[in-house]
Amino acid sequence: MRTLKTYMTEHKKEKRRKYFERQKRIQNELRYYASDILHSENFDKSKNNMQHGSISVKEHSLQVARQSVLLSEWLRIEHNRRDLVRGALLHDYFLYDWHHIDRENPHRLHGFHHPLRALRNAEREYELTDRQREIIVKHMWPLTIKLPMCREAWVVTAADKYCSFLETVHLQKGHRRKKKK
Numbered sequence: 001m002r003t004l005k006t007y008m009t010e011h012k013k014e015k016r017r018k019y020f021e022r023q024k025r026i027q028n029e030l031r032y033y034a035s036d037i038l039h040s041e042n043f044d045k046s047k048n049n050m051q052h053g054s055i056s057v058k059e060h061s062l063q064v065a066r067q068s069v070l071l072s073e074w075l076r077i078e079h080n081r082r083d084l085v086r087g088a089l090l091h092d093y094f095l096y097d098w099h100h101i102d103r104e105n106p107h108r109l110h111g112f113h114h115p116l117r118a119l120r121n122a123e124r125e126y127e128l129t130d131r132q133r134e135i136i137v138k139h140m141w142p143l144t145i146k147l148p149m150c151r152e153a154w155v156v157t158a159a160d161k162y163c164s165f166l167e168t169v170h171l172q173k174g175h176r177r178k179k180k181k
């Protein structure tokens, strides 16, 4: 007879198996729709630019793309997966470290300006669809006031906020731990 402990262990194992399976499937989707972006020099360089705490822009963008896929599946909304993935990966393609401020690069109002900078950089390297442009330009809503006009842009906007929140909370925890020492 199975004890409660055995049942709980099996349940945990099953949950972990499903989690890793899902992560693997999403990673394959990212490769399928955006291998050119994932293997590009500039996207890789964004690992040197920090986003929140110790999370780089590259890791943040990958995380937003993964969460966007999960969220769109959870909501069961019709969408274009290719545009969703590519737009999410490029939403913060501003290619500088907004924490490094000097006279030439004051990065004033980074929150307002970086979507357009990301769009300009992305357009230089990739052929973007209207949906992908919309995702990049509107992802900072409501800061940038104009409403996202497609489902994919809403999904990425929500996923971006969710990921940014987790990254920031994690940072704050780290700060607290350091302070206690």
Ligand SMILES: [Fe+2]
Residues within 6 Å of the ligand: 091, 092, 114, 139, 140
């Ligand atoms: Fe952003």
Ligand SMILES: [Fe+2]
Residues within 6 Å of the ligand: 060, 064, 091, 092, 160
């Ligand atoms: Fe972002």
